[in-house]
Amino acid sequence: MNPMIRKELRQRMRERRGWLLPSLYLVVLGAVVAFAYFVTTTDRGQSSVQGSTVGVVLFLTLAYSQLALLLLLAPIFSAGSITIEKEQRTLAGLLTSLLTSGQIWWGKFVSSLLFVLLLLVTSLPVLSMAFAFGGIGPWEIFSATLTTVIILACVSAIGLYCSSAFQRSVHATAVSYAIVIAISVVTAIVFFVRLTMYESAHRPTTSHDWYDIPLNIRAPMYVNPFFFLTASFAPPKQLYPAWITCACVFITLGALAVALTLRNLRRRVDL
């Protein structure tokens, strides 16, 4: 086993946030589910509501709120990962050992991602409640989980890049959050503004098909994690092109972040 992974996991689980964050995460998620259930059953009248409708609402609420929460948490684990080594002056010791830059990156990445995945796994019982109501199949749960993992891996890789580029954890975390906000919120705003301008310039068609919108207007949404998650709810045969395009974009972004992080670790000018 990579010594970095063992060290990182040991250190992370000793921190107070090792148990505090999963607890808070589950409390928030539980509250969101309870709220969604309450709203669904109250609005429609408990007697007339279909179990499958409740299941679908709970599932969608959970999937989106889980993604939002994890997008907020992922930079905490990754962005401080390399800067902490710089701050406590242990990075030189790592780089002059027989550990390669790749091993150091992999150890940091796996430990950051594993902690976020731990949160994802702890929410599975809550997710299974939605499954129990019906309307949701194993495919939806699988594709939503896979999509969330791809997004979190990409965000963790970006966080690690920021960590390698900055000296202080606070700066790396701030820039990581700026990137998360840019891809989650700014892309959506840009899309909706441009869509509105396009629709006001052209007579709106009766068709509301996504692919009727010109590609240059749709493009920002392919980097939006919430759109990526939405695309994952399509049936397996309709994953192309939206989900596949999003997956390629996120994997490319992640790979670019990995390459830049390794370059920074090999440069070592800021030790």
Add this chain to the structure above:
Amino acid sequence: MIDVEQMHKSFDGTRALDGFTLHVGAGELFGLVGPNGAGKTTLMKILCTLLPMDSGTAQIGGLNVDIRAREVKRLIGYLPDQPGVYQDMSVREFLEFFADAFQLTGAHQRAAVDRALERSGLADRSRNSVEQLSFGMKQRLVLAKTLLHDPKVLLLDEPATGLDPLARIELREQLKRLQAEGITILISSHILSDLEDICTQIALISAGRNATDAEGHSVVQLRAPQAPVRIYEIEVFGDSAPAVTIVNSVAGTRLLESSADRMVVEITGADDQVAALLRTLVVGGVDVLRFDHRALDLEERYRMVFRERRP
């Protein structure tokens, strides 16, 4: 064991190393002395493969540090100027992690960690948290970590910084023991008296270049059996002018300073040359009150070299 030829390194146009050259023999305890910003830390970082050089060559144990970095890492132990520790680990966990990082496993790892604990005098604190150790103990722990994989060469960048006098003495003793074990040590320090006590030779560095002392040496021999050039202080009764004339006439001697009744003379040669000068002075009618060998200590040499160069 360590060979550096014409090393150049710049940061954003600022030259940190400007053609520095250094040769350290196997088993030596070699000092590197220079003022802040002279390029000592840059040199250390290049030697331990943390930084690439712009031009020149650097070899450790015959291995080019740029090309064969991984093999060089097996040979060296590097102690940075501000070594860090993982505060939330126990002393043993800290050493085990770095033993893992140097690919020591199983029985080899246990033996290496036990030896490191013994060497650092931290065996009875192996279960303590690193956070609980004093600064001096942490420094010992980091040095112990540096020795885990039995390096042949130690690169120590200002290892005595921040240590109290007792810890400095302990460090000096430990370095002497390591040298006795055959480890080649390159140490940079501002604590000149520490270097003078333990080093076999000292190289002077200033503005990234080899500097020379008042006697023209870029490398100061501290353990040489007999220095080829010696400084004598001569005090005479009455006017020193006749003595100055005699000194200037004797081959192998050079007048460095003179006042009304006192001279500082550089004599090149063995003891017979010194005796010849004294005899010539006495025969020439000079009343010599004092004829003393003046050993330049390292601090004095350092001052003479760098006094005029401080920016």
